Amino acid sequence: xxxxxxxxxxxxxxxxxxxxxxxxxxxxxxxxxxxxxxxxxxxxxxxxxxxxxxxxxxxxxxxxxxxxxxxxxxxxxxxxxxxxxxxxxxxxxxxxxxxxxxxxxxxxxxxxxxxxxxxxxxxxxxxxxxxxxxxxxxxxxxxxxxxxxxxxxxxxxxxxxxxxxxxxxxxxxxxxxxxxxxxxxxxxxxxxxxxxxxxxxxxxxxxxxxxxxxxxxxxxxxxxxxxxxxxxxxxxxxxxxxxxxxxxxxxxxxxxxxxxxxxxxxxxxxxxxxxxxxxxxxxxxxxxxxxxxxxxxxxxxxxxxxxxxxxxxxxxxxxxxxxxxxxxxxxxxxxxxxxxxxxxxxxxxxxxxxxxxxxxxxxxxxxxxxxxxxxxxxxxxxxxxxxxxxxxxxxxxxxxxxxxxxxxxxxxxxxxxxxxxxxxxxxxxxxxxxxxxxxxxxxxxxxxxxxxxxxxxxxxxxxxxxxxxxxxxxxxxxxxxxxxxxxxxxxxxxxxxxxxxxxxxxxxxxxxxxxxxxxxxxxxxxxxxxxxxxxxxxxxxxxxxxxxxxxxxxxxxxxxxxxxxxxxxxxxxxxxxxxxxxxxxxxxxxxxxxxxxxxxxxxxxxxxxxxxxxxxxxxxxxxxxxx
Numbered sequence: 001x002x003x004x005x006x007x008x009x010x011x012x013x014x015x016x017x018x019x020x021x022x023x024x025x026x027x028x029x030x031x032x033x034x035x036x037x038x039x040x041x042x043x044x045x046x047x048x049x050x051x052x053x054x055x056x057x058x059x060x061x062x063x064x065x066x067x068x069x070x071x072x073x074x075x076x077x078x079x080x081x082x083x084x085x086x087x088x089x090x091x092x093x094x095x096x097x098x099x100x101x102x103x104x105x106x107x108x109x110x111x112x113x114x115x116x117x118x119x120x121x122x123x124x125x126x127x128x129x130x131x132x133x134x135x136x137x138x139x140x141x142x143x144x145x146x147x148x149x150x151x152x153x154x155x156x157x158x159x160x161x162x163x164x165x166x167x168x169x170x171x172x173x174x175x176x177x178x179x180x181x182x183x184x185x186x187x188x189x190x191x192x193x194x195x196x197x198x199x200x201x202x203x204x205x206x207x208x209x210x211x212x213x214x215x216x217x218x219x220x221x222x223x224x225x226x227x228x229x230x231x232x233x234x235x236x237x238x239x240x241x242x243x244x245x246x247x248x249x250x251x252x253x254x255x256x257x258x259x260x261x262x263x264x265x266x267x268x269x270x271x272x273x274x275x276x277x278x279x280x281x282x283x284x285x286x287x288x289x290x291x292x293x294x295x296x297x298x299x300x301x302x303x304x305x306x307x308x309x310x311x312x313x314x315x316x317x318x319x320x321x322x323x324x325x326x327x328x329x330x331x332x333x334x335x336x337x338x339x340x341x342x343x344x345x346x347x348x349x350x351x352x353x354x355x356x357x358x359x360x361x362x363x364x365x366x367x368x369x370x371x372x373x374x375x376x377x378x379x380x381x382x383x384x385x386x387x388x389x390x391x392x393x394x395x396x397x398x399x400x401x402x403x404x405x406x407x408x409x410x411x412x413x414x415x416x417x418x419x420x421x422x423x424x425x426x427x428x429x430x431x432x433x434x435x436x437x438x439x440x441x442x443x444x445x446x447x448x449x450x451x452x453x454x455x456x457x458x459x460x461x462x463x464x465x466x467x468x469x470x471x472x473x474x475x476x477x478x479x480x481x482x483x484x485x486x487x488x489x490x491x492x493x494x495x496x497x498x499x500x501x502x503x504x505x506x507x508x509x510x511x512x513x514x515x516x517x518x519x520x521x522x523x524x525x526x527x528x529x530x531x532x533x534x535x536x537x538x539x540x541x542x543x544x545x546x547x548x549x550x551x552x553x554x555x556x557x558x559x560x561x562x563x564x565x566x567x568x569x570x571x572x573x574x575x576x577x578x579x580x581x582x583x584x585x586x587x588x589x590x591x592x593x594x595x596x597x598x599x600x601x602x603x604x605x606x607x608x609x610x611x612x613x614x615x616x617x618x619x620x621x622x623x624x625x626x627x
Contacts, residue, residue: 026129026208027224029106030239030256034220035231038122039257040108046101047131049252052307057623061599066591077584091147096140103129103207112214116265119196123214125221134207141166141204158201160215161222165203171196238299238319245612246317251304259298259319263290284374292372294320294329299613311621313539318614327369331362333609334546337411340537341527341550344501344519345416349527350556352416353549359409359437392451405448410438414503416527418512419555423562430493434507434516442499446475449497449506453477472517474498479508532621536604540617545608554600554623561593598625 029042043049053059062071083094105128112123130137148168149155156167201218202211205225212218223230233239238260247254267287290296299319306313318329325333337356345352371378385401392399417433439445453459457480466473479492493508500517507513515524527533533550537543564587601623607616 026104026127028234029104029108029127030234030243031232032127032221032224033106033108033125033233034110034217035233035236036111036261037233037258038109038111038262039255040106040233041253041255042104042106043253044104044250046103046105049307050101052252055309056307056312057599057601057620057626060626061596064591064596064599066595069589070586070591073586073589074584090144092140092143096136100128100130100133100137100140100209102131102133105129110214110217111261111265112216115268116262121196121198121213123212123217125212125217126209127221128209130207130209132207134204137204137207137209141202141209158215160201160218161226161228163203163205163218163222163225165201165210165215165218167199167201169197169199171198241612242300242302242317242319246302246304246315249306252307254304255302257301259300263296263298266290267296289373292327292369294325294327294369297321297324297326297329309622311536311539311619314618316616320613322609322611327365327372329614331357331365332607332614334607335411336544336546336608338544339546339548339606340543341416341533341548342414342501343526343528344516344524345414345527346418346515346519347525347527347530348418349416349550350419350552350559351550352414352527353547354412354414355547356411357413357546358411359413360407363406363409388451388455391455396447399447399451401448401451404441404444405452408439408441408445408448410440410502412436412438412503419559423559423566428559428563430508432509432512434505434509434512436503436505436516438502439499439504440502442504445504446497446499449495450475450477453479453495456480469498469514470517472498472500474513474517532602533604536602536619536621537606539619539621540604540606543606545606545615545617547605547607549605551603551605553603553620554597557600558593558597561590565590598623601625 028044029040033040061067087093106126108125108127110123110125112120114120114122116122145155145166153168153170158165158167198213199215200211200213201215202209204210208225210218210221212221220230220232222228224232234243236258238258239256242256267290269286287296297320299321301316301318303314303316320329322333334356335358339354339356341352341354367378367381370381388401389399392401414436415434417431420427420431437445450459457478459478466475468474475497477495477497479495481489481491484490496505496507496510496513498505498513498517500520505513505516518524527550537548566587601621603618603620605616605618607614609615
């Protein structure tokens with residue numbers, strides 16, 4: 001069979017067009033950004049994000065007809081205070097630019113030659129791929145340039161690697177004024193520094209909008225677009241490792257922070273030469289703080305969000321090798337242990353968390369960290385403990401706070417809470433809840449807590465005798481009254497302590513404590529048997545990372561709705577927003593919660609560590625009522 005010449009030409013033309021389209025595709029953000037990027041946020045495909053958002057429970061809730069009165073008032077105020085002034089300043093409708101969000105959208109911050117303590121500002125860059133709307137972008141940029149020229153601004157053109165960039169010079173006040181009235185702030189007794197001019201560069205390259213405040217950044221971006229050999233962020237080995245492990249499977253949006261570059265710059269900051277060497281207060285240095293806390297060992301931090309039909313998954317990763325962890329980072333590097341709800345946690349809790357933190361190791365690391373930051377700080381901590389020991393040993397010579405309290409800490413902390421009994425601020429504050437701390441010797445820990453409490457607030461001798469409940473002793477410790485703004489003293493409910501099942505129980509709610517102490521009777525329907533909990537946990541790797549938490553958003557939002565609607569009534573305790581916010585939100589316009597409850601469900605969260613870093617994961621399953 002003879003092939004048609006026309007058919008061959010058509011095939012060649014198709015291949016040519018395909019090659020042209022591929023070559024014109026905008027590279028990922030990391031391929032364009034310079035090597036000194038401090039951090040960036042990117043949406044690889046705005047159309048994909050827009051499609052996912054339209055069916056997300058959050059946006060569906062916001063756009064529900066029942067929310068229209070509340071929604072419209074907020075949006076009208078937003079337009080009046082921000083959108084309208086911005087449109088007037090730019091001479092364009094915000095929607096004209098919002099419609100350009102089609103492909104990639106990236107915001108990045110770069111070092112730009114700064115050392116974070118000089119007068120050189122960090123650089124920023126914006127990348128926006130308009131895909132098929134390049135003509136609209138061209139029209140909008142022409143209109144913007146004309147508006148700035150008509151306003152008398154000095155505009156020039158500067159070529160960077162052959163790309164013509166429009167450059168407009170603004171003062172820092174003018175730049176801030178685009179988003180609101182400019183403000184002149186000066187310190188009393190100090191001469192106000194003159195505002196520094198800022199050059200804003202912008203250009204269109206095919207479908208891509210590029211904007212930045214530095215020609216140095218743009219030189220790197222332009223070189224990457226033209227195939228130049230200037231180093232890019234993608235060449236950074238730390239980022240390269242994160243890209244493989246954290247940004248695979250096409251996240252809906254993600255971000256990255258260059259911890260190594262940032263903390264190295266902070267560590268190089270000079271100490272305050274004006275400080276008094278004989279001062280009583282401890283002297284700190286950035287290098288010591290970063291070294292002692294372990295923050296200086298962080299290579300990077302990243303996050304990624306993936307929107308899918310079954311729900312939204314978020315992951316967060318801090319890259320710091322196990323061999324380089326100390327201080328806070330070492331404390332937060334939780335061991336992989338069972339962190340699922342114990343059998344005594346009831347199914348009707350509104351929130352639950354369990355963390356497998358080794359208390360004794362954490363305390364030792366905190367002391368080491370304090371000594372690394374300042375020996376004076378460590379001395380003050382030890383001095384406070386010695387004072388507590390001296391006070392307690394007048395009655396009990398064998399008392400030792402280090403042994404009785406810190407030496408008895410286990411590796412398990414459980415907390416959970418239920419819905420409050422009412423709608424007032426006081427009800428919300430005193431919502432039922434309990435904290436359980438694993439300990440080999442709860443009696444010694446209770447004695448230690450009583451000693452510390454007695455130093456903070458005088459105790460009623462009549463309350464020193466514990467009461468018996470189902471074979472357990474319940475201790476009551478008085479708390480210091482709080483002071484209201486008018487000077488009125490507000491008494492606080494006592495702190496209740498008891499023990500069971502290897503835990504020290506701490507709460508201010510008598511009902512929660514008694515329910516926990518009765519849980520051994522087997523009359524509690526446990527949270528762990530909720531099938532929705534197991535299904536959701538599977539999306540974040542289960543309940544064995546070291547920390548696991550659960551939240552019943554449906555019940556929580558029901559309470560929040562009642563609380564917010566009460567804020568519009570005569571209950572003064574519920575007026576939680578400042579007067580300036582009253583023009584923005586009117587809680588009386590909120591609908592009855594049952595009309596929108598279908599948008600809320602549960603959420604789960606976990607945290608743990610691997611050899612290469614710390615990991616956090618969260619999952620919000622799609623409410624089954626929406627299917």
